[in-house]
Amino acid sequence: MKSGTVALYCALLVLGGRFCETPALASEGDVSQHDGAIVLILGDSLGLCGFGKRLDEHFRRLPGVKAVYTFMACGTQPLSWLKERPYANVKTRCGFWSIESGPYSPQFRELKDVYGMRRGSVPTAHPVPKLEELIANIGPDVLVMQTGGNLFDLFPDHKTVRPDRDAAALREYIFPFVVKAISPPSLLKKIYWIASPTSGRVSKAVQDFVVDQVRAQFGAAAMVIDSRALISYPYRHMEPDHEHFVGEDMDRWADNVFGILSGDLAAKPLASLKPLSEAFPQIAEANPPGPVASADASDERVVNLSARLVFKSKPMSVEESLPYQESLVGYVYDVRRVLSGRYNESQVLVMHPAYIGLRKQSLRKYKIGKPYRLKLHQLEGTPWNTVKRKDDSGLINLEPYIQVEDENKYPGTSRSN
Secondary structure, three states: OOHHHHHHHHHHHHHHOOOOOOOOOOOHHHHHOOOOEEEEEEEOHHHHHHHHHHHHHHHHOOOOEEEEEEEEEOOOOHHHHOOOOOOOOOEEOOOEEEEEEOOOOOOEEEEEEOOOOOOOOOOOOEEOOOHHHHHHHHOOOEEEEEOOHHHHHHOOOOOOOOHHHHHHHHHHHHHHHHHHHHOOOOOOOEEEEEEOOOOOOOOHHHHHHHHHHHHHHHHHHOEEEEHHHOOOOOOOOEOOOOOOEOOHHHHHHHHHHHHHHHHHHHHOOHHHOOOHHHHOHHHHOOOOOOOOOOOOOOOOOOEEEEEEEEEEOOOOOHHHHOOOOOEEEEEEEEEEEEEEOOOOOOEEEEEEEEEEOOEEOOOOOOOOOOEEEEEEEEOOOOHHHHOOEEOOOOOOOOOEEEEHHHHOOOOOOOOOO
């Protein structure tokens, strides 16, 4: 019997509540001991490129799996899937795909809205499903989370890692998801976190750091898979951003990931495992760092500056930013005077929206040498913080800011609707 068939039968017995000792099909009595596993798959734009569909098909064919629910939303990162501000009502506008099946049903509901479905069309807005509701309504036993690429823009130059600062920033995006996934009423018994394959737009050091931090936040509560070891770069059929790809390489990535997941499921009966909330009570009872609230005119974190523009980065092109519909560009100002609030640096880095909904934003009024009055808020804690950005200043020591009026333009947030 081929090894792949053995793994398939092993997984059946694991999900049915027995160890795999010999490659044989489970009897009806065996299956009745456990109603079958419910698998929840979440993914970002790489999932939309074929990974999510391929992985869904693998699990849907796996004996002993009761149902599979797959949701892929472009532009997402871990906080996008939670019901907390500023992402509580966030929508994806660059692609959405859901595949949902009932218990042991060969039929499934599918909603697909991605680029290229109709000539010249772009996806419409779709609310990002929330983990809390999915856990309560679906009751998954297994969670597969494919994400990570949209965290790379937390690193200003895409090359340099500042361990203390970057570890704290990543924790704010990862640990709240960890807590929600594990805390009651969650009955999850397995979490698999699928980190991104090699990205051509960030350094190895950045990707190493992100994977290491995810592992640190989960500890033994999840299996974190570093996808860089599963598929070689550069990819065939790669997009201009050197990160997204389609075709046979995407299929190979999904196949290799499933090989690891099915092997892990075959190692120990799923029915014998405690829910992670019981196995890791210290995580379930933790208080994750809360997201920073959006700014308004009275917010004490708002700073008003009189400043002179001294440097302008060139915005990335639409082709560079696709499939995402928004991007930022960095401008540097010399600070002339702090009008209100607190700011101690002699210069300030301001990220201006360059594209919103694929529409180029007018930045003509910003001219080198001219003075401006700026009402600013730190970019951190806003939905813009993980949007693709272009900053050629090299001033990674400066924390990026955004104008309050621009912060509220992020699509899908309550203030922009």
